[in-house]
Amino acid sequence: MGVWYTLTAFCFMLFAGVLALIMRTQLAVPDNDLVSASTYNQLFTLHGSAMMFLFAVPMFEAVSIVILPQLLGARDLPFPRLSAFGYWSFLLGGVFVLGSIFFNVAPDGGWFMYPPLTTRTDLSGLGADIWMLGLSFIEVSSVAAAVELIVGVLKCRPPGMRLNLMPLYAWYILVVAVMILFAFPPLIAGDLLFEMERLLGWSFFYASRGGDPLLWQHLFWIFGHPEGYIIFLPSIALFAMLIPTFSQRHLLGYPYIVLAAVGTAFLSFGLWVHHMFATGLPKISLAFFSAASQAVVIPTGVQIFAFIATLAAGRVIFSTPLLFATGSLAIFVIGGLTGVMVAIVPFDWQAHDTYFVVAHLHYVLMGGTLMPLFAGLYYYWPLVTGKKLSDRLGRTAFWVLFAGANLTFFPMHLSGLMGMPRRVFTYPAELGLGGLNLASTIGAYLFAAGVLIVCIDLALSPTRPKGRRNPWNAGTLEWLAMPESEHWGIRSIPLIETRYPIWDQPDFMRKVDEGRFFLPDAEEGRRETIITTVLDARPVAVVRLGTPSFLPMFAAFALGGVFILTTYHLYWPALASGALTLALVLRWLWTTAEIPEKPCKPIGHGIELPLYISGTQAPGWWAMFITMMADATAFSGLVFGYYFFWTVHEAFPPPGMTGPGSHWPMAALALTAASWAATVGARAANRRGLVTTARLLLSGGALSAIVSIGAGLAGPWLSGLDPAVHSYGAIVWVIACWTTAHAAVGAIGQLYALARSLAGRATPTHDADIRNVTLYQHFLLFTALVTWLTLGFFPGVA
């Protein structure tokens, strides 16, 4: 599945690259008319959107899904069916968004989609909906993959692999997946507001109806800036794997690198305003965000110098992957330095939205995403296929790519400062920019030739013989993989004592192969892997992994149906597709958390582990927890909207407009609290064996949650709040709908737990379902508290 995922993302990258070539051809000479303005706007919108949403992020997730199990010596990630769901969503969403250009209805508002250009239905068409809904769908799949990766890193490590022994790639996966978890939801919240405005006319971004276009910019860049680091950190992670290999020594400064990665992630959420330096925000906040943007240099510098120090301390073996790695570092450093320049506010006032920024971001992405990916490709190809790629072709490709990238993007620094704005389909000859643009165009074709050489190398690979195991003589766990890899992955799951076990643990490979470690056999013929504790990787259970199934694919297509049908305003079919999605997901969940035929099984060395776990030790609980963190983040995006509107209006709610009052919101809150208390009680009762009490409590909780929906919506409904008149009504309605929809999901969860209990799939000792439902209710209670207190009381306080 991971390999298909990677291949699909690679194809989307090639497609987006071709779009860029058409653009460069159009810009080769001034006043060119190869493509029309309309086509050009679709090209650059799709190029940026595809590279970001269909290539960079999915590529990271795909590669991680391929190599994470190997890095952890696990048989597979904890939720293979979730990976499958993510892949099918990605494929369907990607084809839907990219295919639109063949029908001349591709999005044309830029990848940043600033309203009101994109929300006014008289100024933008179907393309805007395709962008919003198609990519929201992809965002859901990205978050799903992030959940999978986080749980994988936290719960599926081999015994003994404490956090400080984790391969750095796993650390970066953890950091980046957590970033995805907190970065994508604000955008999903923004998408929700955006489509409410486009499809239903609710007012969020129209100044004349109390909205503000800047709200979108905040939500977009709270996502958009971390996105830059989300796609850059995985490359650093690849370097952190291959530089020790080609220096034949441990990476220097492991703790600094981990701290730097975490620090980068943390800082990246505090920089978004540097995309908005020219929007007229107060100078003091610009100064703050300028300083914060500079600060990100420090963790980045630490990581780069750790690599340099490792190379200097070790015995360097020159190789194609290392050539790509060092070459991309050189390019990245230039991009980083221009990044410091544009983080300086006055300079940004000149450079912003010019080709200088195009140069900067492409240097960063070439050096920080694409070229490192080629390094990773040449490094890990033997791991996946058992064969090395050609050194000769690889080196040729590198130099062509290196020259092409510099020739394309270096002149753009100058053309930008000489007055060339971004996103222009043409430029007049009188500006004197023809020469620089022609150079960029030639560079782009050179770069494309380099990509072509890589593709040829890949295409020749099947004709080459298999090589030896661990061909680079690396020290990390993933290189245990055999060229003729078996179906079940690693032979036995090892005990880890060092960061580079192949180098440092005597006879390591032989012991793994001879099955001298854990879980060497699958007596019951089931796919199993070991679950360990989060901090110190003590084994706690053996879990059985899902088998291949069509359910995830059907669920992905049904969910895709919701988004795609909504794009074409087919609301009833979309609703039906939504119901189908729900049914398929419930059917899918029904197969999980099965009660095993025996409570425990031995994994070797006299250790016996349970086959069933629930609560905080279980992967399912963690997946729920992580998903709900993302959900709470999206919710906080909406709440941010409420308070943002309050700050930009002198009176909010506006004079003459009444809110939902406080009675109905308080009733909704009380009912949600009752539903929560019933669930908590049901969990406790079930644990004590009071199954009937637990069932009654679950039923009562569900009833209470359903009634809370009515109470929650009654407030704005009965006070006649119209979401189309003013942003106040719109934001109140959207938050009320969000929370009541969550109450509805809560009720479904409670009824699901009830059904599991009735069907005998949940018992006092096997209570994973009810514990996960309880966890959901904790988050629901928090959401309800914030919602109903804000909507009910804040108008009086403000």
Add this chain to the structure above:
Amino acid sequence: MALALSGCNRRQSTFATFGEEAAAIDHLALVMTIGAVAVAIGVAALMIWAMRARPGALSLRGGERLILIAGGLLPVLLLLVLLGYSLPVMRPRAVAPADMRIDVTGEQFWWRVGYAPPGGNPVTTANEIRVPVGRTVLFRLRGADVIHSFWIPGLAGKMDMIPGRTNELVVRAVRPGLFRGQCTEFCGLSHALMAFDVVAMEPDAFERWLASQRQPAAATAPATAHVGAALFSRYGCGGCHTVRGTGQDGAIGPDLTHVGGRRTIAAGALPNGEEAIAHFIRYPARTKPGVRMPAFPHMSEADAHAIARYLGDLR
């Protein structure tokens, strides 16, 4: 930096400054470029050394010191210096009540310009901005329909024009000349064709020009003398355009009262001239895709030229 590029046309370049704000940023850019080149060379040299050094050239302690000093300490010091040097550059110039105010509104895909001189009557024009040299000017910037961005590279940095907000930009030109500005926030189909001429003038000349702009059109081209004036009215051009003093007072499109005196038409898209105007009137979308002005394909060539001649005389 400007030296190396002196051969190029420099009407819309941040290197060819004619305002104090842009000059300060140009200086900042030069300093930062020198610094960036030095750091890039330093890192590259270190990397080459690291690749070629004999194994163990760096001890464990030496390596950690390299990471902390080169990766942590040095950047902190450099960036503190940079921030201390750069942040004052963003402090805006003080504006006095007696300073000139110019209101500019970005619309798809042109610029509505209003001069509000202290103590004088306001004057409305379009697609051309004139500023007096040596005087502080406050731009008040708004977006009418979507977000635009106001950028005159030679004068100052850019500032967005956002519907529902008024942003301010304070500048002072220091040398006269003919320059160019352009929209820099993507605003739709003809975003690339949304430019304007900028003329920096000596204060006396500027005052004379402003006074002439305040005059109604009739003073320069009596409507009775022109068959084009009648056609302008007959085709309903006045529904959108104003020609002051002739009863044509539409407020949707650019004010044409003195359009003949501008260097370009259609927001910098075409050079001003009878042929260009006549073509634009009949097929505006051929020049500017997505333009709000309707096409007049059935207007005869002769009528279009008559109107164009009339407009050309409105100086």
